[in-house]
Amino acid sequence: xxxxxxxxxxxxxxxxxxxxxxxxxxxxxxxxxxxxxxxxxxxxxxxxxxxxxxxxxxxxxxxxxxxxxxxxxxxxxxxxxxxxxxxxxxxxxxxxxxxxxxxxxxxxxxxxxxxx
Amino acid sequence: xxxxxxxxxxxxxxxxxxxxxxxxxxxxxxxxxxxxxxxxxxxxxxxxxxxxxxxxxxxxxxxxxxxxxxxxxxxxxxxxxxxxxxxxxxxxxxxxxxxxxxxxxxxxxxxxxxxxxxxxxxxxxxxxxxxxxxxxxxxxxxxxxxxxxxxxxxxxxxxxxxxxxxxxxxxxxxxxxxxxxxxxxxxxxxxxxxxxxxxxxxxxxxxxxxxxxxxxxxxxxxxxxxxxxxxxxxxxxxxxxxxxxxxxxxxxxxxxxxxxxxxxxxxxxxxxxxxxxxxxxxxxxxxxxxxxxxxxxxxxxxxxxxxxxxxxxxxxxxxxxxxxxxxxxxxxxxxxxxxxxxxxxxxxxxxxxxxxxxxxxxxxxxxxxxxxxxxxxxxxxxxxxxxxxxxxxxxxxxxxxxxxxxxxxxxxxxxxxxxxxxxxxxxxxxxxxxxxxxxxxxxxxxxxxxxxxxxxxxxxxxxxxxxxxxxxxxxxxxxxxxxxxxxxxxxxxxxxxxxxxxxxxxxxxxxxxx
Numbered sequence: 001x002x003x004x005x006x007x008x009x010x011x012x013x014x015x016x017x018x019x020x021x022x023x024x025x026x027x028x029x030x031x032x033x034x035x036x037x038x039x040x041x042x043x044x045x046x047x048x049x050x051x052x053x054x055x056x057x058x059x060x061x062x063x064x065x066x067x068x069x070x071x072x073x074x075x076x077x078x079x080x081x082x083x084x085x086x087x088x089x090x091x092x093x094x095x096x097x098x099x100x101x102x103x104x105x106x107x108x109x110x111x112x113x114x115x116x
Numbered sequence: 117x118x119x120x121x122x123x124x125x126x127x128x129x130x131x132x133x134x135x136x137x138x139x140x141x142x143x144x145x146x147x148x149x150x151x152x153x154x155x156x157x158x159x160x161x162x163x164x165x166x167x168x169x170x171x172x173x174x175x176x177x178x179x180x181x182x183x184x185x186x187x188x189x190x191x192x193x194x195x196x197x198x199x200x201x202x203x204x205x206x207x208x209x210x211x212x213x214x215x216x217x218x219x220x221x222x223x224x225x226x227x228x229x230x231x232x233x234x235x236x237x238x239x240x241x242x243x244x245x246x247x248x249x250x251x252x253x254x255x256x257x258x259x260x261x262x263x264x265x266x267x268x269x270x271x272x273x274x275x276x277x278x279x280x281x282x283x284x285x286x287x288x289x290x291x292x293x294x295x296x297x298x299x300x301x302x303x304x305x306x307x308x309x310x311x312x313x314x315x316x317x318x319x320x321x322x323x324x325x326x327x328x329x330x331x332x333x334x335x336x337x338x339x340x341x342x343x344x345x346x347x348x349x350x351x352x353x354x355x356x357x358x359x360x361x362x363x364x365x366x367x368x369x370x371x372x373x374x375x376x377x378x379x380x381x382x383x384x385x386x387x388x389x390x391x392x393x394x395x396x397x398x399x400x401x402x403x404x405x406x407x408x409x410x411x412x413x414x415x416x417x418x419x420x421x422x423x424x425x426x427x428x429x430x431x432x433x434x435x436x437x438x439x440x441x442x443x444x445x446x447x448x449x450x451x452x453x454x455x456x457x458x459x460x461x462x463x464x465x466x467x468x469x470x471x472x473x474x475x476x477x478x479x480x481x482x483x484x485x486x487x488x489x490x491x492x493x494x495x496x497x498x499x500x501x502x503x504x505x506x507x508x509x510x511x512x513x514x515x516x517x518x519x520x521x522x523x524x525x526x527x528x529x530x531x532x533x534x535x536x537x538x539x540x541x542x543x544x545x546x547x548x549x550x551x552x553x554x555x556x557x558x559x560x561x562x563x564x565x566x567x568x569x570x571x572x573x574x575x576x577x578x579x580x581x582x583x584x585x586x587x588x589x590x591x592x593x594x595x596x597x598x599x600x601x602x603x604x605x606x607x608x609x610x611x612x613x614x615x616x617x618x619x620x621x622x623x624x625x626x627x628x629x630x
Contacts (some may be wrong), residue, residue, distance in 0.1 A: 021285060023417060025276060032283050040292040046298035057348045060321035069297065072246060076290055083286070086260055087279045093264075 005045050012038035025091040025101040029084065036080035043073045121191045122159050122176045124199055124237045127153060134229035143220050150226040154210055165196040171605060173615040182621035184307040190243035192612055193602040198240040198371055200454055202364050205459060206233055208278060212463050213357035215573025217382035221266035231258035239368050240358065243616055245296065245303045248372065249289050256282050262358040263350060266332045279564045281346035285336040292329035296523040297365030298324045306616035308380045309609060312387065320387045326525035327381050327388045337369025340433055341403040346425050351425060352418035363458035366429050368450050374436055377605040383439040396437035397524060401531045404430030408535035411542035417468055417475040417587065420546055421461040424500050427539060428454035438522055441603040446514035448599040453507040453588055457499040460581045464493045468550060470570045471488055479544055482554040484569050498542035499585055502536050507589040512536065514596065
């Protein structure tokens with residue numbers, strides 16, 4: 001299972017980084033979503049992978065899974081969900097306004113002459 | 117346990133929804149609430165700063181859960197200095213926003229402004245790394261709204277760059293936190309400081325990766341070269357009062373760096389040896405050089421100011437990356453100075469925009485109110501370039517003095533001094549093109565439409581910041597003395613750690629009688 005989880009994180013991160021390096025808004029937002037999925041699984045596994053154990057601490061429970069990473073992942077999911085929505089809206093606004101979804105700065109038109 | 121320390125976070129957090137819900141359509145009431153809130157924040161911050169000025173550490177346990185399990189809000193000399201700086205800056209930024217009418221050009225400016233303050237103050241006060249991430253997100257999501265306030269294509273395009281860059285930064289932060297938790301099993305800063313020391317030398321791979329990732333995250337926030345690409349367009353396109361408030365945002369990165377790399381990964385720690393002097397210092401020197409060259413190369417006044425912010429952050433990071441008590445003390449003195457100086461220059465750049473309709477570095481006919489604006493630009497440029505008599509000169513002197521014992525002393529002195537010269541040239545070039553040569557151009561027959569004399573309150577805001585800069589210069593001895601005591605406290609973190617960890621609270625069971 002460790003190999004599966006680790007390679008899933010690796011593949012998603014690699015794909016995310018590739019997409020983030022594109023020049024247009026849509027692939028970059030997809031790439032960021034992939035990266036957040038990767039980081040969520042990574043956070044989840046940071047409390048060690050345990051199968052079939054409850055996430056509670058109690059005196060009579062001897063075998064349990066770490067509950068804190070689950071709380072962290074929940075926070076991270078909510079935040080990344082909201083952030084992606086904001087990024088989509090701003091990206092859409094920028095695209096509709098300027099009819100261009102390039103993400104990098106376009107070269108400024110050079111002034112022809114006259115100015116120092 | 118004092119409850120006051122959590123008030124700077126609670127107050128804007130309550131005020132913002134109140135403004136949205138109760139005063140949605142009344143800009144006048146919004147302004148009153150917002151200014152009253154910020155004035156109250158200054159009072160709170162000053163009280164807290166006075167309370168910890170004797171070197172004590174005050175803290176607040178959320179939900180009364182004891183430290184490694186619950187989240188703690190901690191105030192020491194450094195964090196209270198930063199919240200005082202933030203709230204004072206926020207007051208003048210708010211006055212400028214109201215005076216120039218920026219807050220009325222889109223909706224929800226004041227609510228977003230309060231949320232932004234909540235995020236910044238929370239980031240300064242929290243004692244938990246994951247909570248630091250959450251407050252980073254709070255301040256970022258509010259800053260996305262503020263950044264595209266009043267709309268416009270260019271602003272939205274710059275906004276999407278800013279948002280995406282910061283989203284990548286947040287993802288990196290989460291990776292770093294996951295790695296830290298996997299290695300140590302805690303995210304409380306004080307607890308981490310103890311546990312990182314106990315990691316055996318042959319098992320440090322994970323924690324070293326985490327330390328480098330965290331450094332990258334904070335370097336993105338602090339706009340350190342080569343992670344500075346988000347800053348010039350976003351600061352230049354953001355509304356002027358927002359850009360002025362953003363002057364404190366880069367300092368959040370600097371603060372987090374100081375906090376984490378003096379307490380959790382101190383310079384004498386074997387694990388992260390070499391991170392400070394081998395990687396951070398050269399990057400800081402390059403930022404300083406690139407920022408100041410950008411000042412000389414900029415073709416618009418707002419870009420010029422944005423690059424000067426990068427340069428001044430480079431100077432702050434040079435001082436920080438020495439990681440000596442004198443270096444941190446100099447960095448803190450310079451942080452206060454560069455926050456005010458950056459904010460002043462963004463406001464002056466907006467005054468130029470108000471006076472003549474654009475901020476291109478081209479010679480145009482004299483603008484309305486040119487005399488006062490030119491004077492303010494002159495004084496702001498002196499402060500930012502670090503010429504006497506203003507505090508930039510003293511700050512630079514302190515940094516140079518702190519670098520005297522460093523191995524890279526020659527490099528530091530050479531780059532600091534030559535970049536100062538370049539920035540003086542850059543500011544002089546911009547000032548002479550915009551203000552001085554303006555009289556050589558024929559006055560147009562009819563005045564340019566949509567330009568108006570800036571409101572008096574805008575001048576009051578800029579003048580107020582100048583007064584603070586002057587006070588920062590006049591009382592430089594006292595301020596530097598205080599920053600020295602801050603640095604001393606940072607390099608002896610045992611009092612902080614024991615206060616946070618050794619105070620009992622309820623653990624896993626409710627207290628008796630509840």
